[in-house]
Amino acid sequence: MELTTARLFLRPFRAGDHGELHAIAGDPAVVRWMDWGPNTPEVTAVFLAYALESECEEPRRTWRFAVVRRSDGRLIGSAELHIESPEHRRGTMGYLISPAAQGHGYATEGARAVLEFGLTAGGLHRITATCDPENHSSVRVLEKIGMSREGHLRDHFLIRGEWRDRLLYAKLAQLR
Numbered sequence: 239m240e241l242t243t244a245r246l247f248l249r250p251f252r253a254g255d256h257g258e259l260h261a262i263a264g265d266p267a268v269v270r271w272m273d274w275g276p277n278t279p280e281v282t283a284v285f286l287a288y289a290l291e292s293e294c295e296e297p298r299r300t301w302r303f304a305v306v307r308r309s310d311g312r313l314i315g316s317a318e319l320h321i322e323s324p325e326h327r328r329g330t331m332g333y334l335i336s337p338a339a340q341g342h343g344y345a346t347e348g349a350r351a352v353l354e355f356g357l358t359a360g361g362l363h364r365i366t367a368t369c370d371p372e373n374h375s376s377v378r379v380l381e382k383i384g385m386s387r388e389g390h391l392r393d394h395f396l397i398r399g400e401w402r403d404r405l406l407y408a409k410l411a412q413l414r
């Protein structure tokens with residue numbers, strides 16, 4: 239599955255993506271708000287192996303996309319859609335963009351494509367995303383792609399020894 243936007247390809251990961259992916263996932267600034275990382279090269283390799291495996295998953299529950307800039311072919315991030323409950327047609331999504339490529343609207347463009355895919359071809363009724371309340375750029379991305387804030391989850395994650403809240407956002411296939 240490949241999604242194409244004006245400036246990006248969101249394509250399946252390949253084994254050869256390790257170097258570019260690790261430059262992002264191993265960067266402490268990128269994972270500041272994440273409950274994982276910064277990755278060692280080995281952990282990035284494990285992630286990549288899972289990503290390649292999920293391409294063969296049947297029925298498909300997870301899509302992990304390499305976010306590639308069309309103008310130069312550089313891998314500038316990743317995005318993910320996961321079906322949490324097929325029965326309830328509910329999924330979650332996430333994304334990250336390398337520091338060098340931030341501030342150009344790439345996360346918004348990629349996240350919008352993933353959301354759209356999930357709510358149409360993916361057959362989902364509800365997609366959620368969470369972000370740290372202090373992750374202002376991610377809050378903006380979620381708002382720009384039309385997700386609604388539904389809640390404030392207190393002490394949702396223990397991240398590197400610190401309890402962190404999470405804002406909960408969601409979008410429904412049809413607004414009720």
Ligand SMILES: CC(C)(COP(=O)(O)OP(=O)(O)OC[C@H]1O[C@@H](n2cnc3c(N)ncnc32)[C@H](O)[C@@H]1OP(=O)(O)O)[C@@H](O)C(=O)NCCC(=O)NCCS
Pocket residue numbers: 267268269271332333334335336339340341342343344345346347368369370373374375376378379
């Ligand atoms: C969050 C992240 C994906 C944003 O990527 P990006 O490509 O820079 O996002 P965009 O350019 O599409 O949009 C960013 C928006 O945040 C705004 N923004 C940036 N810094 C901000 C700040 N400190 N306060 C308020 N808004 C801010 C930008 O102005 C832009 O909004 P605008 O279009 O209304 O001007 C990127 O910073 C990232 O990968 N961070 C690390 C991983 C992460 O946090 N992932 C999300 C987990 S929930």
